[in-house]
Amino acid sequence: MDELDLELLKVAQDGLDLTERPYRVWGEVLGMGEDEIISRLRAMEGEGIIRRFAATIGHRALGILANALIAWRVPPEKVDEAGAIFAAAEEVTHCYERATAQDWPYNIYTMVHSRSREECLQIAERLSSRSGISDYIVLFSEKEYKKISARI
Incomplete structure (x- = not known):
């Protein structure tokens, strides 16, 4: 560069x-x-200096008002399989594996956006059905404080 x-x-x-x-x-x-x-x-x-060059869309302006983080409790032997299923889903914008904690057993996190909380819950149910993972919790965003891209 x-x-x-x-x-x-x-x-x-x-x-x-x-x-x-x-x-x-x-x-x-x-x-x-x-x-x-x-x-x-x-x-x-x-060269990997930038990951991609693409448009970003103001989802709230398009009526996408519900944002949900779905935390999944996935057995260690199924993490790769479930992670691939979640990441391949069109509705999922982010998919991460994280360490569990003593009082927090969830290890895979997916982010979904929709027009309503009900639609987010339906997406979670579909992902659960596809993956066979039924132990999950859906956490909704209540307020957006800041949203900007990284700056040079």
Whole structure:
């Protein structure tokens, strides 16, 4: 990664303009052509400097108001299998394994978003059915305090 890549990332973190040629706008700021912008983004993705370059959506503006963290108690011998099932589900945006604690036996965590709490509960039931894991708890978000991407 060179200095121009770093400058590109600084510009990119503020998002694309909704124009027909958004990379042209960045190119004007950085003194590069659109092809170079795209080439540099692809190279940084290929090298693992950035994980992906994609749109993010303000889910609340789209009516997605219910957010649920589902904590699963998965036997150690089924963690990989259940984790793969959960991670493959379209409704799951995040899927993590974490250590258990003495008073907290849950070791797999999935995050789902929906239009209602009822829909989130239905998603949890479907995931339970698919995975065969019936010991879980659904925790709903009550308030969003801060939501921003990492900054350079």
